[in-house]
Amino acid sequence: xxxxxxxxxxxxxxxxxxxxxxxxxxxxxxxxxxxxxxxxxxxxxxxxxxxxxxxxxxxxxxxxxxxxxxxxxxxxxxxxxxxxxxxxxxxxxxxxxxxxxxxxxxxxxxxxxxxxxxxxxxxxxxxxxxxxxxxxxxxxx
Amino acid sequence: xxxxxxxxxxxxxxxxxxxxxxxxxxxxxxxxxxxxxxxxxxxxxxxxxxxxxxxxxxxxxxxxxxxxxxxxxxxxxxxxxxxxxxxxxxxxxxxxxxx
Numbered sequence: 001x002x003x004x005x006x007x008x009x010x011x012x013x014x015x016x017x018x019x020x021x022x023x024x025x026x027x028x029x030x031x032x033x034x035x036x037x038x039x040x041x042x043x044x045x046x047x048x049x050x051x052x053x054x055x056x057x058x059x060x061x062x063x064x065x066x067x068x069x070x071x072x073x074x075x076x077x078x079x080x081x082x083x084x085x086x087x088x089x090x091x092x093x094x095x096x097x098x099x100x101x102x103x104x105x106x107x108x109x110x111x112x113x114x115x116x117x118x119x120x121x122x123x124x125x126x127x128x129x130x131x132x133x134x135x136x137x138x139x140x141x
Numbered sequence: 142x143x144x145x146x147x148x149x150x151x152x153x154x155x156x157x158x159x160x161x162x163x164x165x166x167x168x169x170x171x172x173x174x175x176x177x178x179x180x181x182x183x184x185x186x187x188x189x190x191x192x193x194x195x196x197x198x199x200x201x202x203x204x205x206x207x208x209x210x211x212x213x214x215x216x217x218x219x220x221x222x223x224x225x226x227x228x229x230x231x232x233x234x235x236x237x238x239x240x
Contacts, residue, residue, distance in 0.1 A: 024182055046209040060212070082180045099199070099202040099207045103215050109196075109199070112195065125192070127182075127192055129185070136195070139212075140215055
């Protein structure tokens with residue numbers, strides 16, 4: 001746990017315990033498996049999720065409940081099972097933000113939320129295959 | 142692309158662990174049954190492509206070096222007021238990023 005990995009410029013020091021592994025990567029980035037979630041109080045409820053290895057890659061994440069308190073994506077039991085969630089408290093839910101200029105045009109992908117098991121530090125992007133939530137939903141009206 | 146001809150009820154097996162069976166054919170619509178380990182993600186191609194494209198867009202947008210602090214401010218000003226929202230579990234990964 002105290003083994004500090006090779007740090008790419010721009011990444012703060014971190015340990016293995018902070019790394020979140022996406023065993024299948026994200027669609028379009030299947031080879032990138034290991035990410036850090038970088039949180040800054042001033043950025044709440046946004047976070048950066050930055051790839052640990054390889055060329056610089058990062059995604060802006062947001063807790064969907066911060067702008068959509070009723071967000072309740074229905075996911076298949078099989079999907080939930082692969083995350084080994086034993087207790088809802090272990091589950092961390094984020095959606096990826098596509099940042100735009102002007103910032104108010106930015107959208108969140110509510111169709112492909114990220115589910116993270118914080119106990120095992122494993123995540124998956126789960127695709128919600130119904131029309132309940134859109135791929136590009138505005139964060140501000 | 143490998144092209145195989147199958148009849149209703151016949152299957153193809155991929156990599157020893159994935160089995161796709163033609164269940165039903167109705168005109169131009171075909172119903173497929175898929176047996177695969179649970180950790181194998183299976184999606185309709187067009188849905189999967191939309192997610193992939195959006196992920197790429199999201200990663201590219203990051204290159205513009207946008208400050209997430211400005212996003213946070215924007216959400217506070219223009220976003221929804223959250224009267225009864227329970228705070229979601231904080232990530233709490235970063236000792237230095239703690240609230």
